[in-house]
Amino acid sequence: MRPLARLHRHLSLSTLCGHSTRHAWTPAADAAYRFRGLASSSSSSSAAAAAGREKSSRRTLGYLVGVAVAMVGASYAAVPLYRRFCQATGYGGTVQRRESVEEKISRHARDGTTTSREIIVQFNADVADGMPWKFIPTQREVRVKPGESALAFYTAENRSSKPITGVSTYNVAPMKAAIYFNKIQCFCFEEQTLLPGEQIDMPVFFYIDPEFETDPKMEGVNNIVLSYTFFKMNDS
Numbered sequence: 001m002r003p004l005a006r007l008h009r010h011l012s013l014s015t016l017c018g019h020s021t022r023h024a025w026t027p028a029a030d031a032a033y034r035f036r037g038l039a040s041s042s043s044s045s046s047a048a049a050a051a052g053r054e055k056s057s058r059r060t061l062g063y064l065v066g067v068a069v070a071m072v073g074a075s076y077a078a079v080p081l082y083r084r085f086c087q088a089t090g091y092g093g094t095v096q097r098r099e100s101v102e103e104k105i106s107r108h109a110r111d112g113t114t115t116s117r118e119i120i121v122q123f124n125a126d127v128a129d130g131m132p133w134k135f136i137p138t139q140r141e142v143r144v145k146p147g148e149s150a151l152a153f154y155t156a157e158n159r160s161s162k163p164i165t166g167v168s169t170y171n172v173a174p175m176k177a178a179i180y181f182n183k184i185q186c187f188c189f190e191e192q193t194l195l196p197g198e199q200i201d202m203p204v205f206f207y208i209d210p211e212f213e214t215d216p217k218m219e220g221v222n223n224i225v226l227s228y229t230f231f232k233m234n235d236s
Contacts, residue, residue: 104182104207104209108147108210113147113210114147114210115145115146115147115210115212115213116145116213117145117146117212117213118143118144118145118222119143119144119145119146119208119212119221119222119223119224120141120142120143120222120223120224121141121142121143121144121150121152121206121208121223121224121225121226122140122141122223122224122225122226123137123139123140123141123152123154123225123226123227124137124225124226124227124228125137125154125227125228125229125230126227126228126229126230127229127230127231128229128230128231128232130232131164131166131230131231131232132158132159132160132164132232133156133157133158133159133164133166133194133230134155134156134157134159135154135155135156135157135228135230136154136155137152137153137154137155138152138153138154138155138201139152139153144208145208146180146208146209146210146211146212146213147208147209147210148207148208149184149205149206149207149208150205150206150207150208151203151204151205152203152204152206152226153201153202153203153204154187154201154202154204154228155199155200155201155202156192156194156199156200156202156230157194157197157198157199157200158194158195158196158197158198158199159197160196161196162196163193163194163195163196164193164194164232165191165192165193165194165232165233166191166192166193166194166230166231166232166233167189167190167191167192167230167231167233168187168188168189168190168192168228168229168230168231169188169189169228169229169231170186170188170226170227170228170229171227172224172225172226172227173224173225173227174221174224176217176218176221177212177218177221177224179209180208180209180211180212180215180218181206181208181209181224181226182206182207182208182209183204183205183206183207184205184206184207185203185204185205186204186205186206187202187203187204188228191233192230204226206226208224
């Protein structure tokens with residue numbers, strides 16, 4: 001029985017040793033574990049970067065949409081903003097709020113202001129792209145002295161087959177003379193609706209400030225050009 005006992009003991013030790021060897025921590029296993037950790041960390045970093053790029057893209061898209069909306073809004077607001085600018089600065093001969101044209105005329109009448117210089121006021125008319133109107137000045141020019149008022153007309157005709165609403169802007173050239181060119185009555189910035197084939201005459205009543213003649217900056221300025229441009233309003 002002793003040989004059998006020794007054999008049994010030898011097999012038991014061998015089995016225990018073999019079991020321990022299969023589950024021992026080896027350098028190869030350590031390397032594999034670290035590799036899996038790095039791979040997991042890399043995947044997390046990639047996911048975070050992708051999320052950041054998506055957030056940035058959404059922010060950029062929102063900005064671009066905001067810019068587009070602002071541009072559209074600006075196009076609709078251009079005419080009233082231009083009108084307010086002219087009223088605030090006197091640009092284009094728009095009457096500034098501090099003194100009306102009537103007050104200017106009364107003041108110079110009381111002062112007995114007289115002038116002798118003659119100015120030629122010329123008229124120009126344009127239509128914007130897509131505006132199916134014929135728009136022309138009724139007269140090419142008028143001659144007026146500073147301190148005098150004058151009346152001119154523009155003619156508009158709707159050449160389309162449907163009603164068209166338009167609005168006009170204007171400018172005075174040269175720009176430095178605009179502060180002395182005052183419009184008493186004008187069709188600018190007012191909506192005009194013409195039926196198919198309809199034609200209308202629109203008056204412009206203006207006044208040249210007599211201070212034009214005494215301003216050294218106006219020396220050599222003998223011609224003033226008044227230009228109007230009609231724009232088609234969006235269909236409602």
